[in-house]
Amino acid sequence: VTEDDTDDNNGHITFNYRSIGISCSAEIIGLTIVVLAVNRIGRIYPAVSFFGLGGVFSAVLSFSASSQSVWLLTFVAFCTKCVEMGSSCLLWVITVEILPTELRSTGHGSSNAIGKLGGALCPFLIEGDIPFWIVGVIMFIVHFITAFCVYHLPETKSLEMGQINLSNEKNDAKDIMINEPSTTSDYERHTRYSSELL
Structure with missing residues (x-):
């Protein structure tokens, strides 16, 4: 997040490191929520909620990209990063638990590779000439498709490995x-x- 999207007096771009630090600390909050929810609520409902909220916050962040309020952008980025971290951690748990031993490493590695592929393609979506609101809509749709798919996975709470x-x-x-x-x-x-x- 840049402070004012302008150069300082020396011709360098200025960064608001306080806002960056606040939004990055969201990963700690997201991970804490997952740790508290995973054995109390389960895996599927928190994951679906996190993906749904991730889509909403990503869309809000894209639509408010031209906002002059640094604190609004920081708050929305904080919420987005919090739920994205939570959904990512939950998927690592779910993937390992639903796959049988014979497929666990292959399935987990394949899922991770597809996630990395998505991460590699995202910069091309952002850096292109596509308006931010279209990026927000695309992110919203992808999140809700993912939430729909996760909703149909079996719940693994209180089950032993191999009982799914x-x-x-x-x-x-x-x-x-x-x-x-x-x-x-x-x-x-x-x-x-x-x-x-x-």
């Missing part, structure tokens, strides 16, 4: 493999899963 149902069918082989007791060896689980598929 990924489908609604009772006799699905995928459910049998995922719900297998943790004392069963990987070989036995794969053998049973393969025989169920045949």
Whole structure:
């Protein structure tokens, strides 16, 4: 956040480091909210709420980009960064918990790679000749699509690893493999899963 978007007397751009520090401290608040909510409320509802609020705050930030009030921009940036940090942390928890052991590292790495791809493409959206209000609308839509997808994931609160149902069918082989007791060896689980598929 620049103080007045102008050069100082020496021809250098001035930065309001107080505003930058305040907005960056939002990550601590977002992480604290996640830690308090994840075992009390669950994973899905806080994640959906954070993504929804992230879309709203991103849109508000884009629409108020031309505002002269540094403190308004700082407050909206603080709220945006707070919910973005919270939603990111929750997704790291959810992804690890819903995937079976055989897919956990691959699925988690793939999810992370897609997130990094989105992070790499965002600067092109911002730096182009696209008006900020269109960027805000795009961010709003992306956040709500993500919230919709997260809403349909299974809740993992109070469940052990390997007890997550990924489908609604009772006799699905995928459910049998995922719900297998943790004392069963990987070989036995794969053998049973393969025989169920045949």
